[in-house]
Amino acid sequence: MGDAGRLVDSSPGRIANALLSGRIAEKCKPVYKERKIIPAQLKEYEERFFKEKGRELKFYSYCRAIFLKMTDEDLDDAVSFLKEYFGERTVTGLQPISWLRRY
Numbered sequence: 001m002g003d004a005g006r007l008v009d010s011s012p013g014r015i016a017n018a019l020l021s022g023r024i025a026e027k028c029k030p031v032y033k034e035r036k037i038i039p040a041q042l043k044e045y046e047e048r049f050f051k052e053k054g055r056e057l058k059f060y061s062y063c064r065a066i067f068l069k070m071t072d073e074d075l076d077d078a079v080s081f082l083k084e085y086f087g088e089r090t091v092t093g094l095q096p097i098s099w100l101r102r103y
Contacts, residue, residue: 017053020049020053024045025045027048028044028045
């Protein structure tokens with residue numbers, strides 16, 4: 001969900017980006033002239049969307065860059081840390097930015 005709008009999010013709740021995008025687009029009320037969006041309204045949409053989601057998306061992009069550079073050994077170490085940290089608890093979701101602030 002959201003892929004067509006370039007709102008890719010790998011989290012299970014990724015439809016939230018598509019819903020947020022639609023809500024913001026409705027507020028911007030784009031006007032069409034000859035099947036083209038007026039640039040000022042597109043700019044307003046982008047500003048509103050990134051004001052709400054930009055920091056989070058930037059964080060995920062940063063995490064992806066780190067993940068792509070990880071070796072198998074690095075990944076094994078990360079999984080071991082998470083197993084130690086969470087133990088036998090069932091984890092249904094994380095707020096990664098607030099979680100990382102503690103460390």
